[in-house]
Amino acid sequence: MAVQEIKGDEYVIEHNDSSHVVGFKGTIRLQTTDDYAPITDLLQKAHGAAGKGKLTLDFRQLQFLNSSGINAISKFVIAARKEDKVSMVVLGSQDIYWQQKSLSNLSKLWSKVQVDIV
Amino acid sequence: MTKEAKIYGNWEDLPASAGGTISHSRMETDSRQLAEYWRRCSLSSDFWARYTALSSPEFSVGRPVRRDAVESTLSYLLNELFENTAKFSGGPVAAVVYESWLFPDRMAFQVTNHIEPARRDGFVQLIEELLGNDPDELYFKRLEENAETDQKGSGLGYLTLMKDYKVRFGFRFTPVAEGSIAVDVQAHIHVKEI
Numbered sequence: 001m002a003v004q005e006i007k008g009d010e011y012v013i014e015h016n017d018s019s020h021v022v023g024f025k026g027t028i029r030l031q032t033t034d035d036y037a038p039i040t041d042l043l044q045k046a047h048g049a050a051g052k053g054k055l056t057l058d059f060r061q062l063q064f065l066n067s068s069g070i071n072a073i074s075k076f077v078i079a080a081r082k083e084d085k086v087s088m089v090v091l092g093s094q095d096i097y098w099q100q101k102s103l104s105n106l107s108k109l110w111s112k113v114q115v116d117i118v
Numbered sequence: 119m120t121k122e123a124k125i126y127g128n129w130e131d132l133p134a135s136a137g138g139t140i141s142h143s144r145m146e147t148d149s150r151q152l153a154e155y156w157r158r159c160s161l162s163s164d165f166w167a168r169y170t171a172l173s174s175p176e177f178s179v180g181r182p183v184r185r186d187a188v189e190s191t192l193s194y195l196l197n198e199l200f201e202n203t204a205k206f207s208g209g210p211v212a213a214v215v216y217e218s219w220l221f222p223d224r225m226a227f228q229v230t231n232h233i234e235p236a237r238r239d240g241f242v243q244l245i246e247e248l249l250g251n252d253p254d255e256l257y258f259k260r261l262e263e264n265a266e267t268d269q270k271g272s273g274l275g276y277l278t279l280m281k282d283y284k285v286r287f288g289f290r291f292t293p294v295a296e297g298s299i300a301v302d303v304q305a306h307i308h309v310k311e312i
């Protein structure tokens with residue numbers, strides 16, 4: 001098992017390449033689209049590693065994400081839709097307000113995305 | 119150039135004092151400072167969100183209002199507004215003003231920054247697109263477009279707020295000095311939407 005990780009001042013993103021889970025923690029409010037590139041790269045790698053299996057995006061510990069971040073994640077979901085390989089599961093938390101408000105938008109981008117707010 | 123202010127959308131002339139409000143707050147800062155120390159956007163929005171949410175028991179909408187829901191909503195909203203002042207200010211004036219008004223059933227926020235006159239038309243065009251279309255449709259259209267092209271900005275800030283948080287926006291453009299236009303962005307939320 002290998003875990004690939006991106007760490008910022010206020011966040012950590014971890015990709016576990018045996019469980020095919022990408023976990024987001026903290027607050028992600030980066031300045032530019034370019035600042036989001038490493039995160040997109042990590043997601044693309046996770047997508048490749050998941051093959052035709054299940055890829056899980058776990059947001060349950062992500063307190064905040066700005067609209068540029070919502071854009072980056074949404075772009076990734078659209079790219080995955082175009083390849084149509086993985087089955088994607090998105091985990092959110094009932095206790096985190098933005099997730100209740102906005103996470104379900106991802107399944108409107110691609111109906112195969114299963115959003116579970118737990 | 120006309121010196122008159124132009125307004126768009128849900129604009130309201132809000133009182134300069136606290137009269138009639140539950141609370142009224144104001145802060146002044148500098149767009150260059152926000153851009154250079156980017157986390158100040160997040161910090162300022164978290165501070166004002168928490169500060170404002172403490173008034174939650176004073177809202178009256180016929181049911182208790184969850185303080186954490188108010189705080190989270192405002193943190194997202196204000197961060198988007200502060201980020202925009204940091205990203206899009208230009209010209210000789212760097213002042214940024216934050217102001218808020220809390221009423222028993224609604225909240226109003228106003229953030230002011232300054233731009234070069236040449237930037238106005240593009241922004242107005244975008245505002246008219248936002249105000250004249252269904253936010254839901256526009257949101258998904260924008261995302262699909264962003265996925266096709268490698269655009270610098272994502273153009274989702276106002277849209278997410280209108281679509282997911284039912285925020286209503288007003289805008290005012292006022293020429294203030296040679297080469298500078300003040301942009302006031304107002305965000306209005308009904309407490310019952312939270």
Ligand SMILES: Nc1ncnc2c1ncn2[C@@H]1O[C@H](COP(=O)(O)OP(=O)(O)OP(=O)(O)O)[C@@H](O)[C@H]1O
Nearest residue numbers: 067068202203206241271272273274275276277301
């Ligand atoms: N305060 C402002 N001053 C000048 N121009 C602004 C201001 N706020 C927004 N704009 C213009 O309106 C556009 C839309 O703003 P919006 O916040 O919706 O998206 P964005 O900032 O481009 O991307 P995102 O918020 O998703 O990161 C911006 O790209 C910018 O051109």
Ligand SMILES: [Mg+2]
Nearest residue numbers: 198201202275
């Ligand atoms: Mg923005």
